[in-house]
Amino acid sequence: MNAYERLKTVRASDRKMGSDYVNAMFTDKVILCGDRRFGEDPAIMGGIGYLGDIPVTFIAMDKGSDLADRMRKHFGCPMPEGYRKALRLMKQAEKFHRPVVCIVDTLGAYPGAEGEERGQGQAIAENLFEMMGLKTPIITVVVGEGGSGGALALAVADRVYMLENAVYSVITPDGCASIIWKDSSRVEDATECLHITAEDMVKYSVAEDIIREDFENFDVMCAGMRDRILHDIGELLPLSPKKLLDGRYERFRKIGIYDDGETK
Amino acid sequence: MKIHVRLFSRPKVKAAEPFPDTDYELKCPKCKTAHTRSELYERNFVCPDCGAYFRIPARDRIRMLCDEGSFVETNAKLTSVDFLDFPGYSDKITKAKSSTGELCAVVTGTMRVEGHPCAVFALDSRFIMASMGSAVGEKITRLFELATRRGLPVLGVLCSGGARMQEGIVSLMQMAKCSGAARRHSDAGLLYIALLTDPTTGGMTASIAMQGDITLAEPKTLVGFAGRRVIEQTTGSALPGNFQTSEFLLDRGFVDMIVDRESLRSTVSLLLRQHTTGKEKEA
Structure with missing residues (x-):
């Protein structure tokens, strides 16, 4: 599949949602709600559950099942309170030295007047800042669409994985097309230009690895993801906070392609 | 001799x-x-x-704020590369360089303000709308790292159209990279003052523009995450005239104060004085 076909695939309404992965990977779950500041955003589902035999905090974006559910969840575009809830649960995980697993699938943070009034940009900025200092392992899987800052707010992690057809982009290809060509129908061209595939993410050190999709055997696929994440947790959890945070910092520090003017 | x-x-x-x-x-x-x-x-x-x-060119902004002769530029030669072969990007870079005389959308360095040493970065809206790609991300990151090593406060003069889409996902990652450097600077107990100037939007708002200990804004400055047009398209309703202005943000609690240009230098100087540690190393 080319990048555009993948984009259409992950946007398809019958694609598995964040809550499907949570249900398949975690057992003995409790769902936790609210940001303790303004409200509860159902576009981000959070709680504690067992991954294998260890308790883990999960934070998953969810686009919703039927139309009513989707409207309630703004089609998976989180509000500031969703990001603030995520941060609250991450801080809670840090307190109990519990790993955090984030499931990303969003077009982007919700672009609405209420979101702006309640500091959408500030909420995302705070997550980036706090996640850079969070003293417990964070592992993120992009399972569908990784839309811009709204996705990054759950992806400042020690390990990032991409599902085979998942995409991750600085801007929606639709938005990009309308900016460059003033023509939002040229999404396919924009998709190619932006380099948004799982292979691109590995190439640019944005993701560690690609997870093969097998929706025919969804439970088997999720069991594989669970084992992969458990393996990572086994590596990350014993690290001292300094080692963990240095590793996370370096993971992002090295990303960037520029000419520093010193080399000829 | x-x-x-x-x-x-x-x-x-x-x-x-x-x-x-x-x-x-x-x-x-x-x-x-x-x-x-x-x-x-x-x-x-x-x-x-x-x-x-x-809108003030970055270099003039620094010149207006610093004590004469005190500014020492860092990473002055660092510049962007069109590594994705993105349509029109090489031309944009070339044009921006020739029209502004700058090599990058951000100018960084160290300076003194009324005798108080600090590190400074200033974005230049004339340079591809001061969007944040690898070069901008790297220069800001290096500046925070330098400030952390030397125990210096950072003054950031923000403005930006957001992440630089011509560098794809790599530009999105600059938001995390800069946030990490700002976080380490903060963990070292050092001050970061963010000054929001017109316009501060998108990925910049969702990262270092909103991570200051103290957030200042110029009057009638556009500050927001999503673009006004996108919001109107999504919600189908018109927005109030003052929507996403610095006054609007002050009212909702997202900036500390609005500072006019007359009093900017003295305000920055006072804040720097209040946070003096005596351990600042100027070189």
């Missing part, structure tokens, strides 16, 4: 003049009257005809 040697060797190590006095015309964003840079510089880039604020 010593003096002789110093005089003799000085031209070799002297850095390029940080503030070249090239003059050009700028059009007022409100009344569209043209004025020369030098004329505007004397007036804090406030329109003599209608009082509107011009």
Whole structure:
């Protein structure tokens, strides 16, 4: 599949949602709600559950099942309170030295007047800042669409994985097309230009690895993801906070392609 | 002898003049009257005809804030690369360089403000809307790292159209990279003052623009995450006139204060003085 076909695939309404992965990977779950500041955003589902035999905090974006559910969840575009809830649960995980697993699938943070009034940009900025200092392992899987800052707010992690057809982009290809060509129908061209595939993410050190999709055997696929994440947790959890945070910092520090003017 | 040697060797190590006095015309964003840079510089880039604020070129902004002769630029040669072969990007970079005389959308360095040492970065809206790609991300990151090593506070003069889409996902990652550097600077107990100027939007708002210990904004500055047009399209309703202005953000609790250009330097100086540690290393 080319990048555009993948984009259409992950946007398809019958694609598995964040809550499907949570249900398949975690057992003995409790769902936790609210940001303790303004409200509860159902576009981000959070709680504690067992991954294998260890308790883990999960934070998953969810686009919703039927139309009513989707409207309630703004089609998976989180509000500031969703990001603030995520941060609250991450801080809670840090307190109990519990790993955090984030499931990303969003077009982007919700672009609405209420979101702006309640500091959408500030909420995302705070997550980036706090996640850079969070003293417990964070592992993120992009399972569908990784839309811009709204996705990054759950992806400042020690390990990032991409599902085979998942995409991750600085801007929606639709938005990009309308900016460059003033023509939002040229999404396919924009998709190619932006380099948004799982292979691109590995190439640019944005993701560690690609997870093969097998929706025919969804439970088997999720069991594989669970084992992969458990393996990572086994590596990350014993690290001292300094080692963990240095590793996370370096993971992002090295990303960037520029000419520093010193080399000829 | 010593003096002789110093005089003799000085031209070799002297850095390029940080503030070249090239003059050009700028059009007022409100009344569209043209004025020369030098004329505007004397007036804090406030329109003599209608009082509107011009967007200030990064280098002039630093010059207005720093004590004369105190600014030392860092990573002055660092510049962008069109590594994705993105349509039109190489041309954009070339044009931005020739029209601004800059190599990058951000100018970084160290300076003193009324005697107080600090590190500074200032974005330049004339350079591809000061969007944040690898070069901007790297320069800001290096500046925070330098400030952390030397125990210096950071003053950031923000403005940006957001992440630079022509660098794809790599530009999105600059938001995380800069946030990490700002976080380490903060963990070292050091001050970061963010000054929001027109316009501060998108990925910049969702990262270092909103991570200051103290957030200042210029009057009537556009500050937001999503674009106004996108919001109106999504929600199908018109937005109030003051939506996403600095006054709107002050009212909702997202900035500490709105500072006019007359009092900017003294405000920054006072904040730096209040946070003096005595451990600042200037070189």
